[in-house]
Every structure is written in C-alpha cells, then in structure tokens.
Amino acid sequence: MKILLVNDEFYTTGASIALLRLAERLVLNHEVEVLPRIDGDGPIRQKYEELGIPIVKDAGQPDVVVSNCVLSGHFVGEGGLKCPIIWWIHEAEIGRDLIMRYPNTASGFKGASHIVFQTEFQRIVYGSFLFDAQAEVHVLPFWNDAIYRQEDLQPKPKNKKRIVCIGTIESRKRTEDVVMAVNALDTTLRNEIEVVFIGKYLGMATGPYQLAEALPERYRMLGELPNEETLRYLASADAYVLASSSESQPLTIWESFELEVPVCLSNLSTYRHIGLQHGVNALLHPVGDISLLASNLRTVLSDEDVRRRIVRAGKSMLLKRLTNDWADQFERIILRAQTLSEIKKLGY
Numbered sequence: 001m002k003i004l005l006v007n008d009e010f011y012t013t014g015a016s017i018a019l020l021r022l023a024e025r026l027v028l029n030h031e032v033e034v035l036p037r038i039d040g041d042g043p044i045r046q047k048y049e050e051l052g053i054p055i056v057k058d059a060g061q062p063d064v065v066v067s068n069c070v071l072s073g074h075f076v077g078e079g080g081l082k083c084p085i086i087w088w089i090h091e092a093e094i095g096r097d098l099i100m101r102y103p104n105t106a107s108g109f110k111g112a113s114h115i116v117f118q119t120e121f122q123r124i125v126y127g128s129f130l131f132d133a134q135a136e137v138h139v140l141p142f143w144n145d146a147i148y149r150q151e152d153l154q155p156k157p158k159n160k161k162r163i164v165c166i167g168t169i170e171s172r173k174r175t176e177d178v179v180m181a182v183n184a185l186d187t188t189l190r191n192e193i194e195v196v197f198i199g200k201y202l203g204m205a206t207g208p209y210q211l212a213e214a215l216p217e218r219y220r221m222l223g224e225l226p227n228e229e230t231l232r233y234l235a236s237a238d239a240y241v242l243a244s245s246s247e248s249q250p251l252t253i254w255e256s257f258e259l260e261v262p263v264c265l266s267n268l269s270t271y272r273h274i275g276l277q278h279g280v281n282a283l284l285h286p287v288g289d290i291s292l293l294a295s296n297l298r299t300v301l302s303d304e305d306v307r308r309r310i311v312r313a314g315k316s317m318l319l320k321r322l323t324n325d326w327a328d329q330f331e332r333i334i335l336r337a338q339t340l341s342e343i344k345k346l347g348y
Helices: 014-026 043-051 070-079 094-103 103-111 122-123 175-183 206-214 227-235 251-258 269-274 290-302 304-321 326-345
Strands: 001-005 033-037 066-068 085-090 114-117 135-141 161-166 191-200 219-223 239-242 264-267 283-285
Touching: 001 014, 014 033, 014 043, 014 066, 014 085, 014 094, 014 251, 033 191, 066 070, 070 085, 070 094, 085 103, 085 326, 094 103, 094 122, 114 122, 114 269, 114 326, 122 135, 122 269, 161 175, 175 191, 175 206, 175 269, 175 290, 191 227, 206 219, 219 251, 227 251, 239 251, 239 290, 251 264, 251 304, 264 290, 290 304
Parallel strands: 001 033, 001 066, 066 085, 085 114, 114 135, 161 191, 161 239, 191 219, 239 264, 264 283
Antiparallel strands: none
C-alpha cells in the first residue's frame, strides 16, 4: 500500500515524534512518503531521511493519507474527495481555538474518513464539529517507546536537584510559571535547584525571561536536543514540570512515569480523562497558580514518602497501558480505511 504522511513541521514536538514512530512501523510493510505542511530543516527530517522515507512536495496518488495535527484540516477537507484520509488530531482546547482563527481548517471534519484522537476529552472538545461528520472516530492513546530502545540510558550528571521541563517555550506552555515558582521557594532550597528547559524557544513573558537570563546557572535553556539526550536529562530529574494551559496527552508524562520521575502538572481537564489524580500519581496545580506550583515543587523535592508513592502509582498506570500496541491498532485503522475505499469504488 502507498501511504502518505502529512507532517506539520520537522522540529521536535510530541505530535511530530508520534508520526515518526508510526512511520517506523509502516515502512516495514508499505511504501511511505512524507509531505510537510511547513517545509524546513529539523531533527525529525533527519530521522525520516535515515529511514529512507522520501520527503515530497506534493501529495501524488497515495492509497491512504495520514494527516497530522489540527492545522492540516484544510488539506484533509480538499484531499478527502480523492482518497481516504485519516486525520490524527493531537491538540485539545488549543486546536479548537485554532479552528476558530482559521475556519477553513474545520473542513477536515467533512473530508476525513477516520479521525484519531488520543483521549476521550478531545472528543468532547471537538463535539460540535463531530455531530454531523461522516468520519469514524477512534480514541487511541500514544506513547513513545524510545526509552525501551536504549540499552543503557545513563542519566545526565548533576550536582544540584534538577527540575526538567520539555516542550516548545511559548505562552501555552507557561514556561514563565516554572521560573517564577522556583523563584518563590525559600533561599536555601532555591540555591539547591537547577531548572533545565529543553525545546525550541518561541517566546516568554519579559519579566521571567529577564530573571532566567540573569541566572543562567539556575535556569538553563538548552534548545532542541535529540530524543536520546532529552531522555538522559529526564532520567536525571528530581521532578518533571509541565505548567501548560492546554494539552492533550503529553508523551513526557509517560516517559517520566517509566523513568520514575515525579510529575508536577497544571490541573487540566484532559488529565482527569487520562486518569491522573493529585496526590496519587501526580501533583497538580490550577493553571497560573504559581504559589501552589511552588508548594508542589517544595513537596516533591523534600518529601521522600510522597515522592515514592506518586512515582510508583505513575509507573503502575503506565505499565497497564503498555499492554496495548498503539501502532498495531493504528495500522489496522489504515487497512480499514483502504479496504472501505476499495469497496466504495466497486459501488457498494
């Protein structure tokens, strides 16, 4: 089967890693090509090239298309008339907001033959667009297996307590909240901490950015790193923090669970659907509540009993999810899309 993967961009995000992992599976049995929505360089492009997967400039005539991310909706709306398209939507509330900003994106709900979400929460978020869509809707949680490929995942050396934040540095990720929460800790604890930010820099509020810039030994901005290096930093962390205002199902949470790193997260609705609970397998704070984030950091960095309990519960939750092979299930969705397309061509 000839399969076209429509990628968003080639810099490292959870969505781009997800499509790459799917490509690694599909290329074993199918002819695979990648069409970027926004062309350019980046670590993910290099990975496709290493797999021998061609990066093309037009759609051609594939049997099935897998289109990644909500902003590819316009492509899905137009291309769905020519061949079956599986629209893989990773965004939650931010995706709905993007549709409001770019209304032609909504045509994807009419054009897609299948829509794949990561969580039931996304089905709720996009409910008004789904009510008359003809697409089959699937909820398929995804996780990154890069951890299990490394025979010897050596944590990065450190001489301080390390907080790790992974993801694009932008307003949605609320990176500034982490800077200000650490700054709010008492002097003794604050002096024992370094915060490592890994991800492409797009922007941060002026005050927190100036604070971080003035204290580079405490707030380290490392930019994009290869996945293997990122995991080495995460393996060395005393806490992983994601203070975002909107998420779907971040890969880094599952990676933290596997590496037995406690997570401090904003209390997003999607996390309840995943099964995250404050004080059970994570420490949660309301979005933007810097004081409570600081309190959670103080707890997880100082209370070994709390730390032990939440990392054990997190890993237990992950291991139960790993009993399902998400890539195998996704490939079955692709095969179903292609089969139904062939049946339709026969007039049935």
